């Protein structure tokens with residue numbers, strides 16, 4: 129009985145295509161011609177015997193191992209001909225090797241020659257971090273597999289974008305990477321972005337990171353073998369094995385080391401940390417004006433108003449609806465927003481309506497900016513405006529065309545003077561559900577489109593791919609044998625045909641996961657062209673490793689449920705702590721469905737402690753602006769009040785992320801790596817270095833249990849000192865506008881003394897310094913100041929470090945940003961309550977305060 133059930137399961141799994149065949153049947157590769165010096169090793173890898181599991185074996189490979197820095201080991205396994213696709217340098221610039229030496233490095237690479245397998249160990253202590261010895265490498269034209277064994281019950285994090293537990297499941301778990309529009313952000317599914325990096329946390333034995341720089345569709349399996357051996361296995365449908373091993377050993381150092389590879393996140397404008405309101409379904413510009421007025425009447429500070437696709441004429445980019453959103457009226461509203469120091473942002477989708485009288489399309493066509501089908505016509509798809517063509521971000525003139533459209537439509541003297549842009553639907557999401565709908569005339573007609581005649585131009589000449597890392601020829605780019613487990617079905621479903629050739633000769637098959645990130649990058653570049661001295665703000669739905677260099681991100685179209693309120697916390701932890709994307713947050717109060725008052729109140733407060741703070745909802749959802757409910761109005765005022773008083777603290781954290789790769793939001797285990805009780809925590813987070821946020825997370829509840837690691841803490845709201853031995857604390861009666869927040873002992877917190885209605889006003893407020901001494905009586909803190917909006921602030925910035933030794937508070941660093949704001953008070957927290965000392969003290973070189 130048991131036997132036949134097992135067979136049945138095997139059969140079912142085989143039908144689904146996700147059971148790896150026994151690795152033993154593949155002999156793998158043999159390493160020869162090994163050459164090495166102090167800082168690198170190269171070898172040839174030659175196929176021992178054929179395997180051809182899902183496609184054809186690549187017979188000759190080349191191994192490169194570089195000790196790039198003492199804490200970063202680069203291991204690249206590529207085809208000897210270098211024809212296999214590799215992510216273009218201009219899309220993701222690689223870090224240069226600093227030529228560290230194998231002897232001095234924290235990580236050690238060892239290998240066996242026949243068959244070739246390798247391991248990565250810690251030089252000190254010998255902990256095995258990565259070990260492929262259990263199964264030989266498969267490297268085929270459309271299937272690459274590599275498996276590493278792991279210790280039992282590993283603590284793995286990352287591999288986003290997903291809505292699953294922050295600490296990843298360790299059995300029967302598949303993470304698929306294939307960027308896809310994903311309404312309701314389903315669990316255990318590929319979502320909008322791909323970040324093939326994980327952090328492996330081993331408590332006192334240290335933390336390390338493993339980044340596979342590969343953009344192809346893939347499944348990463350985390351499971352145990354029949355004999356109980358834990359493993360993680362990469363199954364990609366192309367690309368090379370380009371690994372960066374990051375030594376840590378502190379969790380925060382892994383985050384930093386990863387940011388050095390993927391790229392440091394872009395610095396954000398100060399105003400973008402204010403409160404944002406958006407809604408799909410604001411039918412007219414008058415309605416938007418009412419929303420703004422109602423926020424003001426309610427006394428809830430609104431920093432930025434957003435325009436979803438409602439503003440567009442027939443849902444076309446770079447257009448305004450002449451009756452509902454006439455440009456002159458829109459301009460008047462935006463002028464008045466700007467007069468009040470408020471901001472305005474609009475959405476852009478990649479799909480460009482193909483119409484001869486639509487200048488955006490015509491100019492793009494003239495510039496050769498669109499992807500082409502095999503017959504040379506533009507590849508068509510379906511997005512909000514109907515039948516569309518798609519920008520080819522690899523084409524040489526696409527950026528110039530995009531710059532031009534952005535510059536003219538958003539020209540402050542004649543057009544819509546936006547302060548930032550939002551790139552949506554850029555997975556790319558094609559509403560054409562299957563792979564035929566645009567080739568079958570009848571279904572085009574059924575969908576009410578006008579089929580366009582193919583323009584006469586010939587397709588872009590495909591470059592001679594050999595040796596150029598542009599992708600192997602003769603592959604089945606449409607339906608490879610190995611099927612990744614995308615929840616949207618076949619590779620090309622709901623997106624662009626994967627057999628499309630990009631202008632540089634690469635294929636969507638290989639570059640699909642880069643589409644959204646490239647649109648975000650192009651949009652950032654266009655904003656810089658438009659206003660060369662201003663720091664751009666771009667929000668993007670689709671991302672890839674390194675997208676933080678260009679844009680902020682929200683977690684997509686979740687629902688107005690408590691489940692998604694909780695999911696927002698773990699998604700934030702994934703992006704900000706692991707994926708080097710600090711400027712993230714959820715749609716506050718949820719996107720789909722009906723937001724209930726109490727849930728929206730909780731979410732308003734929780735959202736105030738996330739870096740990106742925007743309320744947004746779907747067209748089908750009821751209005752959910754904060755002022756629509758009494759309780760939410762009160763909670764939102766309090767939430768924005770505290771957020772704004774903390775805004776420079778948050779700004780400093782975002783700056784440190786962009787400057788040093790320090791995580792602006794982090795899980796408890798980043799700070800208490802040895803404390804096993806922290807490893808699974810996904811409902812609490814550190815904002816910056818010193819504030820621990822522990823919101824109520826249960827449905828409609830006023831109770832919360834949270835963990836306080838062994839340390840000295842101070843209640844943020846009351847200043848009360850709490851000494852924890854590493855305990856769960858249970859609190860009941862947490863009001864709808866309350867959220868437990870603790871200052872970690874040893875922190876100096878810089879806050880504005882008063883909030884304000886806009887971030888512009890906020891910047892004029894004075895400071896209050898709160899000293900929260902640690903176990904040893906000392907504390908430190910940081911403050912970064914600049915004008916909040918220049919792209920290059922040169923030396924007009926202050927990077928101040930504060931330190932407290934129990935008696936004196938001193939400031940050191942640079943003081944290049946001139947401000948009239950002074951330190952109004954210093955509050956010293958302690959055992960017997962807090963002591964307040966009134967200033968003022970000027971915030972400049974030589975600042976010192978004695979008790």
Ligand SMILES: *[C@@H]1O[C@H](CO)[C@@H](O)[C@H](O)[C@H]1NC(C)=O
Nearest residue numbers: 167168196224225226227228
């Ligand atoms: C590292 O070595 C390579 C090869 O010798 C050389 O091209 C490169 O400039 C070196 N890099 C540094 C930072 O020294």
Ligand SMILES: *[C@@H]1O[C@H](CO)[C@@H](O)[C@H](O)[C@H]1NC(C)=O
Nearest residue numbers: 238239240246247249254256
């Ligand atoms: C790593 O691989 C080398 C070469 O196979 C082997 O000698 C060594 O024992 C391995 N290290 C561990 C800790 O497994």
Ligand SMILES: *[C@@H]1O[C@H](CO)[C@@H](O)[C@H](O)[C@H]1NC(C)=O
Nearest residue numbers: 415416417418419421422753
């Ligand atoms: C704004 O407030 C007024 C008065 O309460 C109300 O009638 C109107 O519906 C509100 N409009 C919006 C867009 O919130």
Ligand SMILES: *[C@@H]1O[C@H](CO)[C@@H](O)[C@H](O)[C@H]1NC(C)=O
Nearest residue numbers: 500501502606625627628629
């Ligand atoms: C992609 O494959 C489909 C299905 O076989 C085919 O109809 C289409 O012409 C191909 N497109 C390109 C650009 O090769």
Ligand SMILES: *[C@@H]1O[C@H](CO)[C@@H](O)[C@H](O)[C@H]1NC(C)=O
Nearest residue numbers: 424425426427428883884885
């Ligand atoms: C913000 O504006 C409201 C009126 O809309 C006013 O009552 C409140 O005092 C202002 N708050 C601050 C901090 O300036």
Ligand SMILES: CC(=O)N[C@H]1CO[C@H](CO)[C@@H](O)[C@@H]1O
Nearest residue numbers: 291312313314315691692695
């Ligand atoms: C993360 C999460 O809770 N996802 C849920 C989103 O909503 C859909 C539909 O309601 C659920 O199926 C998902 O589990």
